Amino acid sequence: MTTMRSVEIGGLRRELGGRSRFLIGRVSFEERSLVVPVSLSNNLGQRGIIFVSSDAGELARQNETKLRGLLPNAKVVALNICKPLDVAMNMHRELCSVLSDEQGKDLIVDVTSFRREELLMLLAILRLDKFANISGDITYVGAGVMASDWMTRNYVQHRSVIGYAGVIKPSRPTCLIMLMGFEVERARSIIENYEPAKVIVGRGSQSESINQGLFDRNARLVDELRKSFGVFAGDFDFSPRDPNLVVEQLANIISDVDQDHNIIIAPLHTKLSTLGVGLYAQRHQGVQVCYAVAAEYNVAAYSTVGSCAYMLDLKMLLK
Amino acid sequence: MSSNPFQVFNPEQLDAAGVARSFVDVFTDLPRLRDRANTFILGARGTGKSMLLRSLEPAVMLLLNKATSLKELPHFAVHVPLKKAEFAPPELQRLAGYAGVAVGEHLLVMHVVYRVSQQLVTMADQISADEARKFSEYFFNILCYSGGEYKTKITNSSSVELLEEVCSVCEMELMRVRQFYTRLPFSSESKEYAGALTGYIDFLVPLLSRIRKFDALPDVPAFIMLDDADNLPKNLQRVLNSWVSTRSTDYICLKITTQLGYATYKTTDGRIVESPHDFSEVNLSTIYTRHSDSYWDRVSEIVTKRLRNTGIASSVHEFFPGDTGQSKRLKEIASEIRQERASKEQSGEKIRGSSRIRDEVTRQAVPRLMRELAGASKSSHTFSYAGFDSLVDLSSGVVRWFLEPASRMYDEVVSRRNDAGFVSSIPVSVQDAVIGEWSREFLDHLELRPEMEDEPSEDPEASLHAIGHETELYTKLRNLIEGLGRLFRKCLLTEDKSERRVFSFALRDRPSVELQRVLDLAVRLGYMQRSDIASKEALGGRMPRYILARRLGPYYRLDVSGYAAHLSMTSKHLELSFDDPNAFVAARLNRTSTQADQLKLGLNYDDDDALS
Numbered sequence: 001m002t003t004m005r006s007v008e009i010g011g012l013r014r015e016l017g018g019r020s021r022f023l024i025g026r027v028s029f030e031e032r033s034l035v036v037p038v039s040l041s042n043n044l045g046q047r048g049i050i051f052v053s054s055d056a057g058e059l060a061r062q063n064e065t066k067l068r069g070l071l072p073n074a075k076v077v078a079l080n081i082c083k084p085l086d087v088a089m090n091m092h093r094e095l096c097s098v099l100s101d102e103q104g105k106d107l108i109v110d111v112t113s114f115r116r117e118e119l120l121m122l123l124a125i126l127r128l129d130k131f132a133n134i135s136g137d138i139t140y141v142g143a144g145v146m147a148s149d150w151m152t153r154n155y156v157q158h159r160s161v162i163g164y165a166g167v168i169k170p171s172r173p174t175c176l177i178m179l180m181g182f183e184v185e186r187a188r189s190i191i192e193n194y195e196p197a198k199v200i201v202g203r204g205s206q207s208e209s210i211n212q213g214l215f216d217r218n219a220r221l222v223d224e225l226r227k228s229f230g231v232f233a234g235d236f237d238f239s240p241r242d243p244n245l246v247v248e249q250l251a252n253i254i255s256d257v258d259q260d261h262n263i264i265i266a267p268l269h270t271k272l273s274t275l276g277v278g279l280y281a282q283r284h285q286g287v288q289v290c291y292a293v294a295a296e297y298n299v300a301a302y303s304t305v306g307s308c309a310y311m312l313d314l315k316m317l318l319k
Numbered sequence: 320m321s322s323n324p325f326q327v328f329n330p331e332q333l334d335a336a337g338v339a340r341s342f343v344d345v346f347t348d349l350p351r352l353r354d355r356a357n358t359f360i361l362g363a364r365g366t367g368k369s370m371l372l373r374s375l376e377p378a379v380m381l382l383l384n385k386a387t388s389l390k391e392l393p394h395f396a397v398h399v400p401l402k403k404a405e406f407a408p409p410e411l412q413r414l415a416g417y418a419g420v421a422v423g424e425h426l427l428v429m430h431v432v433y434r435v436s437q438q439l440v441t442m443a444d445q446i447s448a449d450e451a452r453k454f455s456e457y458f459f460n461i462l463c464y465s466g467g468e469y470k471t472k473i474t475n476s477s478s479v480e481l482l483e484e485v486c487s488v489c490e491m492e493l494m495r496v497r498q499f500y501t502r503l504p505f506s507s508e509s510k511e512y513a514g515a516l517t518g519y520i521d522f523l524v525p526l527l528s529r530i531r532k533f534d535a536l537p538d539v540p541a542f543i544m545l546d547d548a549d550n551l552p553k554n555l556q557r558v559l560n561s562w563v564s565t566r567s568t569d570y571i572c573l574k575i576t577t578q579l580g581y582a583t584y585k586t587t588d589g590r591i592v593e594s595p596h597d598f599s600e601v602n603l604s605t606i607y608t609r610h611s612d613s614y615w616d617r618v619s620e621i622v623t624k625r626l627r628n629t630g631i632a633s634s635v636h637e638f639f640p641g642d643t644g645q646s647k648r649l650k651e652i653a654s655e656i657r658q659e660r661a662s663k664e665q666s667g668e669k670i671r672g673s674s675r676i677r678d679e680v681t682r683q684a685v686p687r688l689m690r691e692l693a694g695a696s697k698s699s700h701t702f703s704y705a706g707f708d709s710l711v712d713l714s715s716g717v718v719r720w721f722l723e724p725a726s727r728m729y730d731e732v733v734s735r736r737n738d739a740g741f742v743s744s745i746p747v748s749v750q751d752a753v754i755g756e757w758s759r760e761f762l763d764h765l766e767l768r769p770e771m772e773d774e775p776s777e778d779p780e781a782s783l784h785a786i787g788h789e790t791e792l793y794t795k796l797r798n799l800i801e802g803l804g805r806l807f808r809k810c811l812l813t814e815d816k817s818e819r820r821v822f823s824f825a826l827r828d829r830p831s832v833e834l835q836r837v838l839d840l841a842v843r844l845g846y847m848q849r850s851d852i853a854s855k856e857a858l859g860g861r862m863p864r865y866i867l868a869r870r871l872g873p874y875y876r877l878d879v880s881g882y883a884a885h886l887s888m889t890s891k892h893l894e895l896s897f898d899d900p901n902a903f904v905a906a907r908l909n910r911t912s913t914q915a916d917q918l919k920l921g922l923n924y925d926d927d928d929a930l931s
């Protein structure tokens with residue numbers, strides 16, 4: 001289990017403010033991406049690195065402008081998601097330039113609006129030996145409402161995440177493990193592209209779900225996916241919030257899988273559960289983590305800001 | 320519980336017996352596949368490419384009685400699936416220049432040799448230990464010359480053990496090369512590659528030539544069947560194209576499948592491989608558009624086979640019955656049409672439409688029924704697309720588009736019944752419900768929507784699948800389809816037209832770059848198919864024709880049966896639809912009402928036999 005604290009959005013400023021901490025974050029079209037920067041904006045000289053999309057649309061650009069106003073001393077770095085190798089190199093270079101000195105001793109890593117692929121790369125970078133002494137908090141701003149009809153569409157590329165290529169043997173069939181969220185079409189496209197011999201589907205556990213509505217929707221979408229592909233080889237519940245619990249849950253499910261399979265994991269749920277996938281894969285290098293690149297996001301209705309944020313110790317990610 | 324006879328399975332997960340049991344011979348339609356030549360086989364997902372390749376494997380050929388022994392086989396075919404999981408890592412594109420080509424080619428060669436040796440293991444009982452040892456020794460020798468450090472670890476072994484060792488070494492080499500690419504993912508320094516470097520000409524060709532010397536195997540070229548080459552990153556596609564350009568078809572014939580997302584036909588040194596000089600091309604998507612009778616035959620055979628395999632004795636028409644009430648009304652309408660024609664002929668009135676009454680009935684019966692339903696009763700939604708023939712038409716030449724909805728229909732019937740007993744037919748209501756949803760789902764991918772954010776720019780090194788992702792393209796495509804769907808529906812309901820069934824358009828002029836991109840995206844995603852037709856306006860020239868996927872028929876309430884005419888259009892008209900589908904329809908119909916004769920001239924069949 002991860003020690004985690006839940007903080008009301010209104011109380012974040014009090015929780016995060018008051019001392020100089022280096023922020024690593026990501027701004028996008030989501031309103032949630034500005035919550036932590038707003039909470040830190042009263043800190044004089046607040047520094048950080050904020051990643052943005054190089055081809056951001058109007059709303060994302062507006063948020064970037066707001067961010068620059070809130071944190072004028074933060075460095076803004078553009079990432080081109082069409083070039084994952086460049087994304088990995090740029091993130092690595094930028095973080096190397098700041099984390100090796102004192103700034104790395106009290107970080108805030110806001111994972112709220114990183115794309116899952118970027119988040120997994122970030123995790124792999126932070127776990128490099130050279131950053132063994134960094135410390136601080138991870139923050140995640142929960143969503144209130146997610147878009148009811150669609151969230152992303154038109155998946156133009158399917159690839160593994162840099163640093164998570166796994167060990168794939170041609171002699172072994174593939175077992176795809178999906179941590180399902182709300183994007184049925186994304187899940188469907190991954191299954192169609194990877195053509196696995198087995199599919200195991202995970203659903204966010206009811207007891208840990210942020211609210212009942214989200215749980216019900218997740219469960220319904222898992223059933224919808226089952227209708228398209230028939231019987232799955234297995235299913236399981238996973239924690240939407242506790243990365244360490246996700247590691248244990250994955251370990252249990254994968255230990256049941258015939259060892260003679262190439263294991264591919266598709267994280268499609270919350271960023272916190274995606275961190276769990278990343279932690280598992282970092283400790284089991286044979287596993288591949290995959291990502292489907294979406295051409296379109298439902299910007300107008302993707303998400304609203306929830307009532308609380310979650311904070312966990314960064315050291316938890318480094319073990 | 321009875322198993323679903325229409326379950327869509329991955330051909331790779333079938334053993335040889337499973338492939339032989341399910342396969343329906345299509346080679347009378349596709350003779351070029353068996354030619355001793357390099358061939359690209361194009362087709363959307365679900366058109367049966369992998370099944371086609373698997374059917375050429377030695378074990379399957381024997382089970383299908385294409386030969387009585389391995390020696391009699393016309394070719395030695397090896398299936399090499401290029402799986403997403405193996406080629407998904409972006410790290411495979413880290414190396415640039417010569418290093419990228421050399422190491423990439425070695426990776427591809429090892430993939431092929433792994434599959435070849437795996438194939439040989441399955442027939443090891445027919446290969447003597449002496450032959451296997453010679454093959455193994457040769458493999459290790461040339462691998463050593465190529466910089467490999469493996470030595471055979473076994474002596475005095477059986478042919479199985481010797482061939483399994485070759486297989487195992489190839490797999491280890493594959494993993495070693497992948498590790499070279501994927502290790503140190505965040506470092507800009509590239510470690511120097513110190514491993515083996517095998518190539519097509521210096522390794523693969525001589526190694527596979529050795530197989531011809533086995534007593535039990537035929538002295539014929541090897542068919543190396545590379546399946547789903549779009550999964551390769553662009554740099555490896557160029558390596559593959561270089562293989563195609565070597566024209567070593569006396570030794571190896573490359574059969575390469577792609578899903579229309581193949582990024583480049585350039586070789587590693589910048590030349591372009593072309594059809595027919597370097598390879599022949601088979602497009603499964605268009606071949607069945609042109610030869611719909613053949614496709615109907617194939618689907619009928621496939622479905623019959625699947626029904627029998629599950630113990631269901633129904634014929635395809637019994638299992639997928641049509642709406643009897645609708646059929647009865649259509650017969651009545653056909654009779655009315657014949658009577659009207661007869662009266663006109665008697666009275667000496669000028670006959671519009673087809674000269675043959677049979678064709679006139681074919682062209683007019685369903686549209687007249689649809690007009691009837693759309694009239695006062697406002698019951699267009701009651702038109703039924705049920706029935707085996709209709710379902711075949713709706714599948715638009717893609718076998719999977721028949722099987723997937725059929726599978727859902729079967730599951731629906733089973734779930735409605737209290738017992739898990741025998742299903743002998745699918746009720747019309749179930750067929751219509753599933754087909755309606757199936758058609759709608761196809762368009763859901765391109766739902767009309769407001770301006771999108773976060774448009775990623777093009778990556779020139781990406782596979783073609785990534786190039787078309789500007790969101791504007793999708794919006795334009797959606798609007799174009801909407802415009803065409805509505806236009807074709809309006810044509811269907813217009814009484815005074817000689818031909819109301821329209822399902823395609825021919826481009827009369829050169830499209831703009833943007834229009835071409837939208838049309839290419841439509842073809843790639845399966846919303847349209849493209850063929851060329853002789854142009855009446857350009858002597859000796861040909862016009863591209865784009866046919867709407869019949870799968871969209873139920874959504875737009877179109878007549879999907881049989882031959883249909885096409886409309887001749889200009890790019891300017893089509894581009895109107897990008898911003899406003901309604902404006903496109905209005906402009907097109909306005910042109911129609913003022914230039915009716917020209918519209919008539921624009922109605923063509925590309926198969927004149929249909930009119931003779």
